[in-house]
Amino acid sequence: MEGCVGLVGSAHNELPSGVLDVPLPLDKLSSQCGSQNCSRLNEQGTKIVVVSTGSFNPPTYMHLRMFELAKDALLSEGYDFLGGYMSPVNDSYGKQNLVLAEHRIEMCKVASSTSSFIMVDPWEARQPTYQRTLYVLDRVQDALNNTFTSEKVKVMLLCGADLLESFITPGVWIPEQVQAIFEIYGVICICRGGQDTRNVIFENDLLYNNKKNIKVVDEQIANDISSTKVRRNLERGLSVKYLIPDEVIKYIKEHYLYTHIKECTNTKFG
Numbered sequence: 657m658e659g660c661v662g663l664v665g666s667a668h669n670e671l672p673s674g675v676l677d678v679p680l681p682l683d684k685l686s687s688q689c690g691s692q693n694c695s696r697l698n699e700q701g702t703k704i705v706v707v708s709t710g711s712f713n714p715p716t717y718m719h720l721r722m723f724e725l726a727k728d729a730l731l732s733e734g735y736d737f738l739g740g741y742m743s744p745v746n747d748s749y750g751k752q753n754l755v756l757a758e759h760r761i762e763m764c765k766v767a768s769s770t771s772s773f774i775m776v777d778p779w780e781a782r783q784p785t786y787q788r789t790l791y792v793l794d795r796v797q798d799a800l801n802n803t804f805t806s807e808k809v810k811v812m813l814l815c816g817a818d819l820l821e822s823f824i825t826p827g828v829w830i831p832e833q834v835q836a837i838f839e840i841y842g843v844i845c846i847c848r849g850g851q852d853t854r855n856v857i858f859e860n861d862l863l864y865n866n867k868k869n870i871k872v873v874d875e876q877i878a879n880d881i882s883s884t885k886v887r888r889n890l891e892r893g894l895s896v897k898y899l900i901p902d903e904v905i906k907y908i909k910e911h912y913l914y915t916h917i918k919e920c921t922n923t924k925f926g
């Protein structure tokens with residue numbers, strides 16, 4: 657399926673005014689059921705698209721692996737997995753050492769270029785202000801359901817265990833929005849760094865009360881790559897080969913990213 661769709665409004669929350677219309681890429685969306693691990697679609701054969709929000713500063717092989725793990729888990733449960741989006745966070749998120757959004761969009765694009773179903777949604781990164789994750793999910797859901805297919809597509813948030821845990825860190829998320837993310841979208845959480853995610857869910861009321869809307873996916877082959885560790889190696893002039901795709905390394909070198917963090921974050925892209 658080819659083409660792009662623009663922003664078409666919000667399912668249940670008004671989007672903040674002044675949002676820019678950025679097309680949602682659709683070119684890689686298709687049923688992955690013909691691939692491995694698809695036993696039989698469940699009764700509803702629900703079509704699912706996953707969205708991963710984050711800094712992607714820079715994108716690593718583990719960011720890409722998360723989509724593969726989600727695909728395997730959903731297909732094995734009888735869902736029809738259509739594809740997924742990396743949504744790099746807006747520059748206004750203000751995280752330390754965040755390189756400019758246009759660099760992170762481009763790095764995600766080159767990182768996902770070898771995937772048949774991972775795409776990059778630049779909407780969040782290109783807005784004039786920071787956008788909360790609920791609005792990112794609303795935008796994808798609305799764009800897909802209004803123009804992509806007559807059948808309803810379910811959007812889910814794809815994240816690592818640290819992001820799930822941040823839901824319960826006071827002052828970080830808006831509790832009503834976390835509840836909406838669970839109820840309307842649902843979360844696929846990839847275990848990370850040996851953390852006992854099921855126990856974290858058991859011990860917290862908010863997470864426990866929403867456990868039916870959280871799919872925990874085990875990390876069968878441990879992979880603790882993080883962008884922080886990659887940046888540290890780059891700052892020290894050490895190799896990052898086989899941690900991030902070669903095309904991303906090439907992009908980083910060509911744009912002198914991460915070696916002089918201050919200059920990278922303050923220099924105009926291009």
Ligand SMILES: Nc1ncnc2c1ncn2[C@@H]1O[C@H](COP(=O)(O)OP(=O)(O)OP(=O)(O)O)[C@@H](O)[C@H]1O
Pocket residue numbers: 708709710711712713718719722814815816817818819846847848849879880881882883884885
């Ligand atoms: N090794 C990993 N295992 C599981 N999830 C991961 C892993 N690395 C990143 N993620 C998840 O990917 C999403 C985007 O992550 P993000 O861009 O913040 O990467 P990060 O490596 O955690 O970054 P940083 O080190 O800069 O904090 C988050 O949901 C995060 O939990």
Ligand SMILES: O=C(O)c1ccc[n+]([C@@H]2O[C@H](COP(=O)([O-])O)[C@@H](O)[C@H]2O)c1
Pocket residue numbers: 709710711712744745749751787788789790819822828829830833
């Ligand atoms: O929507 C929110 O309220 C919210 C609160 C905290 C974090 N997030 C999102 O979670 C992601 C965290 O990324 P990171 O790199 O800080 O781990 C990023 O995409 C943020 O926009 C979202």
